[in-house]
Amino acid sequence: MRASLTQLLSILAVVLGATTLLLSAWSNDGKAEAETSVHFIPVEQAVERGLEAFLDRSMSQAVDDGADLIVLEIDTPGGAVDAANNISDIVRGADVPVTAYVTGEAMSAGAYIALNADHIAMQPGTTMGAAQVVDGSGTAAEDKAQSAWEGNMQGAAERNDRDPQYALAMTNPDLEIEELGVGEGELLTLTAAQAESVGYAEEVVEDRESLLAAYDLDSAEIVEAEVSFAEQLARWVTHPAVIPILLSAGAIGLMIEFFSPGFGLPGLLGLSSLGLFFFGHLFAGFAGYETLILFGIGAVLLAIEIFVPGFGIFGILGLGAIVSSMLMASYSTAYMLVALLIAFGLALITAIVLFKYFGQRGPMKKMVLHEEATAEEGYISNESRTDLVDEIGKTLTPLSPAGSMLLQDERLDVVSEGGYIEQGRNVRVVKASGHRIVVREVEETT
Template identity: 60%
Template sequence: MGSRRQRLAISLAFIVLACILIPFQTLVHSDQHQEEGPLVYYIPVEQTVERGLAAFMDRAIQMAMEEGADHIILEINTPGGAVDAAGDIAKLIQETTIPITAFVNTDAISAGAYIALNADEIVMVSSASMGSAAVIDGSGNAAEDKMQSYWLSRMKAAAELNDRDPQYALAMADARIDLPELGAGSGDLLTLTADQALEVGYAEAVVSDRAGLLEYLGLENAIERHMEVSFAEQIARFVTNPIVIPILLSIGSLGLVLELYSPGFGIPGIMGISALLLFFFGHMVAGFAGFESMILFIIGFVLILVEIFVPGFGIFGLLGVGAIIGGMLLASYSTASMLMYIAIALVVTAVAAIFIFRYFGHRGFMRKMILTDSTSSEKGYITNETRKELIGKQGESLTPLRPSGSAVFESDRLDVVSEGGYIERGRKIEVVYTAGSRIVVREVKENKLEEE
């Protein structure tokens, strides 16, 4: 059993090392083009806008610049996402010297509309839409006024960046702006169809497909490169999602708590370590975590293993948890957000642990975590025998009782204790109480033995 646990620990250590090395390998390789003609890079902007997408776009734009791309096309199809991630992507677009066209081939909603507005040109397919960019909080309600004001200023600046009328960008984010001619009445956010966007100057062209897009851009003979999100980056995008982070941390902390209360290393520990590995792996690929956060995580991981295999009154476990939390804070893009995620995970862990131990403590795998056995005479366990038959018997003290000493009762020599007073050697005594090996006596004063 011990060797099996050691092999399991070694395997987990190799997984940790792999997670350190994999993110620094080349994720996607693209050969240098030797054909003649302008080079066009297609970069997908799909699914939720989050930090992982920003990291992918940074890598993709850098690769396009290194290969001397003549044009970058952002293929946008997103329902929106995080404001901070959208801001990072907008900054990448603005700092890029290569012409960038936002190709809205389905939807550019919320943060997607903001990203599109930062591009040099916007081209849409006929069935596409763009808009509905109100900022909301984590519970789905309208964000506070301060954040709303900030987001409105960002939308306005993005529209003015390419000489577009800012009132339409503001109407996308503020339901109080009334534009009934475009279907945005009082209380409605503006969402533009492709034709409406073309009409108000929020799209330079409406095309049917990529070929039509290249024809509009005058790049019919272009060499096309298609950037793809690698498997590692897909994991990073999933793991860095603000909804997924507290879930992973909750699973990780709950698994470690259950493991600390169970013998050896088993399913809870594997579950917890795997969740934390996913967290750090995703944040390393996304570019948020460096070697220092991984070193802290490894130190914490080793300390928790020491606590599991060499119990140390919880000291190693607490130090390990502290090191892992420190690594999380270093790996985060926002310390305040990470502290909130950790707080959520701790609350979830405490509630789940109490529920599990209370209602499942004697069932399934939890039976291995809680001691349910007991000692009894039926199982062969024998405690000190209480000799109740001695109560009332009289004998003689063989030694002074101060208050303990020895006495003889008939032929039995026993260790006894007085009720509290001093009894001289050779005095007649009587047993008044017994409990286990404890025999309490008192002196029989009216019948003293004759001294020799």
């Protein structure tokens, strides 16, 4: 009886242990399945430093959240080379697999970002390529910049065992790809089907669901990376086309306020424009608070120069501090110098127009002396000898036309009305204005 009881207890222990293991495995499987997540991050509009800041934050957050996959949904016409290089460094340095999913177009810098991802997927009808470097005017960049960019594109392709000739054909119009119908003078742009055929896309899928199914992540949690309002604003104000507009609006607004009494809408517009400029660059990580401090110091120095008589030292130092603060806040010194020159030129034109048509008003009145010292108010620089008019005297020296005459035992400095008058001639005073006495020779009669 005792042996049977012992056997029964042993059997129950085995059953309980097996049940516990099964429940634990089931629980872990369910937990692992629940914790599987895929983070979708949009890469849209122009590639610039504001997008770089957003992707840096979003990808860091995905890694911290334990994402199993990061998907960059790309639809961009391209953008700045420096921003593309920095974004690609972020993509390559991610501790989580990254897939570039082209949902529209991945042109120029967008193609470079895609090539640096671990995998590339494309929707049907999308394109990738045309990645030649161009300058601000839209023309091909110099050989040095072009060569460096070609090296970057080739390296990105080789990193994931892709044939580099297609990456080079995207950047160099002199290369021909006969099998794809790309002749000399053309840049390669791959369709989704072409990209898959040459190994530049691992999948061509219709939607997210199909993409996740291709990676056996059908049941994964989808996490959307959203661009905050502050990030949207920062991306807008740091766009290369917007920076000159903001600086010009700031300069013109303050210039108009300088000619207006009180403080009104133009001044508010000017300060708001400059505030947006610094906010965007601070938020995007291009500048620190030291730039704001330097700008404030410059503004104070300019105010001292305007309202307190000086020798121009405060003005020069103030202007230098303001320009330096903007150069420090910029991601490109050369581009910022161009933007500042545009803003300065427009502000100068505005100042000339305001000065011509509106005169001196507002703070400008403090810089110009308007009071006049008139005779009506008792200011006399030199008393006019009107009592001498029509009096006759004799020249003590020749007048040619200036000289001296003797009149009523008084020696006077005079000028002749016309030409030369000899010494000892009779002359009549015809005009006296201040210190200037004009005489005319008197014809002698018999």
